[in-house]
Amino acid sequence: MMGAARPDFLLQAFVDAANQMEDFSMGVTLSVAGGIISGDLVTAPRWMDEVATLVEMEGSEAAYHVANVYREQAGLYKKRAAQNRGEVHGEVTYIHLRDAQWLLDGHRLGPTPGMHWRGLLTEVSGWALGRLPLPAMHFHPVTEHAAR
Secondary structure (H helix, E strand, O other), rough: OOOOOOHHHHHHHHHHHHHHOOOEEEEEEEEEEEEEEEEEEEOHHHHHHHHHHHHHHOOOHHHOOOOOHHHHHHHHHHHHHHHHOOOOOOOOOOEEEEEEEEEEEEEEOOOOOOOEEEEEEHHHEEEEEEEOHHOOOOOOHHHHHOOO
């Protein structure tokens, strides 16, 4: 399924404004081709720093190198945010979620707590502020759900 030619301008402006903050976290729920995803919208630099830390935990030289790439990207985002502070341009193309959970056919998929997720804004067909109460949903590991 192809995404929209252009992302929802309100969501894009919201993500752009969030990325300009020093620290930001707010629950959101997104409708995407694969189902519903709910998590905490965080700034791109925070997401990249947290992913770098997770990757680094693997402990290998390769993991350390990949973690540094994420940290370099976080630094570029921080620099751009400082230059644009107070001016929402709506030019962002990705949204970054922490503790993200998938909902498919009424069942929660994936680990608890959730994962770090990055998605193209053009792939989001609908969104809402706030997280779905996913812990109340039935958990089915991906392998169990796929076997049905």
